[in-house]
Amino acid sequence: MSNAQKHWEKSRSLLWITLIIWAIFSMGIFLFGAEMNEVTGPFGYPWTYWFTCQGSLGIFVILIFWFANRQEKIDEEFGFNERGDD
């Protein structure tokens, strides 16, 4: 397998991990919206309400930065890193 192919394999598994986390917090948890809302969560808000106001949204922000950093590491590992910018 060539260098580029290996890089793509690794990038693809990172994609799947990211998309699974995304699917859980954007859709999965809301299958149990009614049940989850009975329980008090962060800052005293009901859990479901908190997820829709802040939780899921905040997790998405962190997830993108985490994904970007992991992808950069993969790019560096295979020598595809770019220079001269940030």
Add this chain to the structure above:
Amino acid sequence: MIKGKFIDNLPKVYGIYTGGFIGFIILMAIGEQMGMTAKAIGVAFVAFTIFIYALIGYLSRTAQADAYYVAGRQVPTVFNGMATAADWMSGASFVAMAGGIYFKGYGYMALLVGWTGGYILVATLLAPYLRKFGCYTVPDFIGTRYGGNLARLLAVIVLTVASFTYVTAQINATGTIAAVALDIDFKYAVYVGLISILLCSMLGGMRAVTWTQVAQYIVLIIAYLLPVFWISNKMGAGFFPHFMLADEVARIGELEQQFGFIKNSAADLATVPKGLAGITKAHAAVNATPWAFISLALAMMMGTASLPHVMMRYFTTPSVKAARKSVGWSLFFIFLLYSSAPMLATLSKLSLIDPTLSTGIIGKSFAEVQSIDWFQNWNQANLMFISDFNGNGTLELNEFFMGGKAVVLATPEIAGLPYVISGLVAAGGMAAAMSTADGLILAIANAISHDVYYKMIDPKAETAKRLLVARVLLVIIGFAGATIAAMEIQGILGSVIWAFDFAMSGLFFPLVLGVWWKRANREGAIAGMALGLASSIWYLVWVRTGGSGFLGLTQLTFGIFGAGVSLIAMVVVSLMTQEPDKATQKMVDEVRVPSGRTVTGK
């Protein structure tokens, strides 16, 4: 004070700008104390900010294609994040979102989740790869990846249908705000809004839009957050509302129990002015089925990843790496506003319905409510209405009606904040609607000028001629949008959601599979775009004309059906026809490698 290249000085330039804007707010506050009228303050806020945007637009004028289409590909990540956030957060996000949460509660919150979750798809599936590709527009990617004018043209058509649906709503919003702030007729206010929008984009294209959008983001985020924090502190609800409103949310729940949701008769409701609604849904309880919530969130997420005016913002970053990071910053800046909207809805609702608060009106006598200044103002503006259905002389929860926009526009006044805040909010709403309209009009005009005119009609056209065509199209599309906006067909939010559904039906899979599935070919993409868009339009018309729909897909989520058709059509047709040639496959391989020159060689 400013030396060297403009790009190196960005933090300083926008720092001074932010300081200047805060100075202007303080100046207006002093003016108010010295007897400046509310109207004068409103006019000053809207006119001053528009003047600044127009000035930035003028200073960013350009005669180079690279600067006009992709801002020279040198916008730093954080600033591109701000520009994208302004591009993204429309008049609807700013003016109507808190209202939607206020009236519809949980069912509406799916939009918050969808409009943020979509950025994960943008960051992982598309933005970095399209940046590597090096295209000017989204149809440029489709046209080059799949080859042929038909694929390119179809992408332009989907883009135009989706973006145009969206842009009329934005021009409508600028018109609404200009009409209130400048006190002119809506029919003319729409064109005032349009001219302000064009002033920002005409001379400098993407470069001008980028730098005005950053300026607009700063105005709109100050205008949104300042009142939320101020009201929360004034009510004693907590100095950092996001972490401290649990008691208020619980208190609303108690009051809802106490008052009960009494259903009004159809005859009574017929007397309520159009567009106003009462509180009929619980504030923080789960009031939608899992599928209703998830399908709406999913439709908005896929739509986010298909809207060209967002995607093209990531063509302006200096590198692929920067494009990825920039998506993160975009979402962070969006998060600042979106996470505040539910807090504003909570504060607004509690201050209106809690009888123990001085601002509460439920339980007061009709004569008392009618004598309140702010009630008279907003009643006159057709955004508030009360009617004594049961004839007992006191206002009940089911007898109070409000327009969705009033939550953002009227809450500062209800909470007793000085008028300068209302002026600020008007300027913020204007900034939000203008920045989105600019991005959308530019996306349409660029696609038509670059992909239809330059790539199909006159490939030998000189840069000067291409940019002239681009500018003429900008004006034509703007005026077409304003003319339709002046007819007031759909509410602000309705047409925004349709745009997401149209975009995902036609573009999501052709874009994603273009990068992630090498076997996808021209015939498949053509089938995917054409059948996806056609089936979504058919489904919308069917549901609108009394059709029952299926799978619980409504006129808000019909894009899921369209995208499903698009996916199946694209895969089946691709597999039935020849695989793409070697050159195309090599192109896809190149897109997947982040380093090196762009695929188009620019």
